[in-house]
Amino acid sequence: MSTTETRELARPAAAKASPAKPRRALRGSPTVNFWLFTGPFLIGLTVFVYAPILWSLYLSFFEARFTVTPDKFVGLENYTYMLTNDDFVGSLVTFTAFAAFIVPTTWALSLGLALLVNRLRFMRAFFRSVFFLPTACSYVAASLIWKMSIFSGVRFGLMNTVLDWFGIDNIAWLVDPNPPWYWVVIVSARLWLQSGFYMILFIAALQNIPGELYEAAAIDGAKPGWQTFRYITLPQLRATSTAVVLLLLVAAYQAFDEFYNLLSKTTWGRPPLVELYYKALGESQDYGAGSAGAVVLTVLICAVTLLQGRFMGFGRGEESK
């Protein structure tokens, strides 16, 4: 709707400025505007996203070793190989469990931060920025800081220094999988990197809740605190919550950077993408099997997303408000 409004406002102005140039009018046409704005993105999307996806699909039916232009058709053999491969199936299971943990945790932490920051009377902008800043940090850089300085296995690593004050021995956080301390490192890095962004989404949603609702609730006798939060705030955040959960879920399945950098050359704690990378796409160059795995993963992400959308009513946000 806003475009129509803009056009009506803008067109007379343009005509006044240069009535003799038909090019202006052409540029003002909504079709041209549409393609001008979406064109570059569509081209990028097609070239860098859709074409590779289709090519992957094609590769997954071929024996493609050390080449991406294969000629030996093998039917579903690559799919059989990947789906009977314990490591790949195992990584799908592990990461469903990981997603089941990290999604609610990040959701709760971001919401908590948003509520706290939203309550602030002073320095609100400061804290908002402080919590949002990690979003601007690259996953790789954060992984290196976590690995080399905070959770370094040697005695002068930050965490080991702290443990040393209490007389606890050094822990090789990322090296020794037993007990699995590496989850502490991964989860803390991920929370630090992600919560800020979702916090901003929640703050925006919180500020959108009309004050009258709270006033009405107070008049009706709702106690401030938990009761108000449970029956007013939370239902009002439904649309945002759904979107956040959806984004988090996709992000959990797409996890790669911090796992790849923190856990080098392990056989555990591998998200499906890292598993695919080690198994097929990286040094082994078995692009057929790798593509089959990627297709399986894509289908899985789509299925989970659709199911979740159905379950939580994504896209029906307007009505449920």
Added chain:
Amino acid sequence: MSAMSSNWDRRSILRAAAGLSAAGALTACGGNNGRSGGAGSGTNLTQFFHAYGEAGTEQAIKKYAKAYDKANVTTQWITSADFESKLFATLLTDSAPDLFEFHPQIQMIKSGQVADLTDIIEPVKSEFNPADIKSHTVDGKIYGVRMIDDPQFFFYRKSMLEKAKVEVPTSLDELMEAAAKLTTGKVKGLYLGDDLHSVIDTMIWSAGADHLDEKNQIAYHTPGVIEGIKKMRKLFTSGDLLLGAPTASWDPSSLNQGLCAIQFCGMWAMPAIQAALGDDWGVFPFPKTIDSGKPSVYNGGWSMFVNAKSENVEAAKAYVKWLWIDQKEYQEDWATSYGFHIPPRTSLAQTATKLKSGNAAEGVKLFNEFGHFDNIGWTQAMRTSLEDVFANAVRKDMDPEKALDKADEAVDRELKKLFG
């Protein structure tokens, strides 16, 4: 939202900017092939090197390239952890390097990725270490020119061993005992890297086994290797290993800074260790894994290969011949001026004075006496399978037998594809 009411000028500027940046991004993708173009006599060549740790190495490689006047050679210097994946991925594309350093692996030959270099090596074949020729030969054709041989073994702090009254270990059991005795509050006994991958090969050889036999069948799955894996597991859980150190095991910093008393590293590290520790260090081979085994040393190294699909195969071959066969001065500079490496050419190895005394001479002795060279049939995917064995059965507590069975499956799949 303010844009709604603003005039057309601002919008068209924005639009032009968006269009420009999109166009810029698209062209940047096409142009990013690492070639600088311009100067030189027409032919442009790109070479890939992994980032050597020693100061001056990158400058040296670029200096040699600059001295060549028949082509314009550009070097890409790639972080060593990413080298294999970047190389393999790039070789499939148009921006593939014309020549690159790597290790001899048969899958690159079977898939037609590396060019036959027999004609440039044949005339000087007798000058090379025969093992270096053999490890690059398939069906009588030679596919790579060895630049440097890099024996890998243990480095130890003499003073620390003396203080703890520990003799230089001659068996894996003794090594484990030594690691325990050398571990104090601030120093760990032994450093093998976080993943222990650098000792997989030597552990197998010292157990009297090998990766593949002469018929290219699995030869690593033996009772001796299983015993070795169990010992490695014990070592890993003993608390005597340095784990999570800031530098990888190819970097001697952990030994130099006193974080560990013994470290598995390579000959290249000798100048840096000498500078940091003076004469307070010595070397020894990977000791026998089991009683019937023998000590071993991994004779790794790097070779130059030519990309068979390059548009400039002949020019790339000419450059390889010029630098790594004709320019003996540069070859010696490369082998001994930065890290220490053994020149694969016998004549150079004999005249390299820096390798004639002290620990360097000892390193050369270990190389000749206990060294095992790469088996060209042992590919990267097979390497990964054994790395998984170490991850599963040494760092995790999977049954070694089961872990090896799993590796057998993956290695057999590879063997079947390569040798039928």
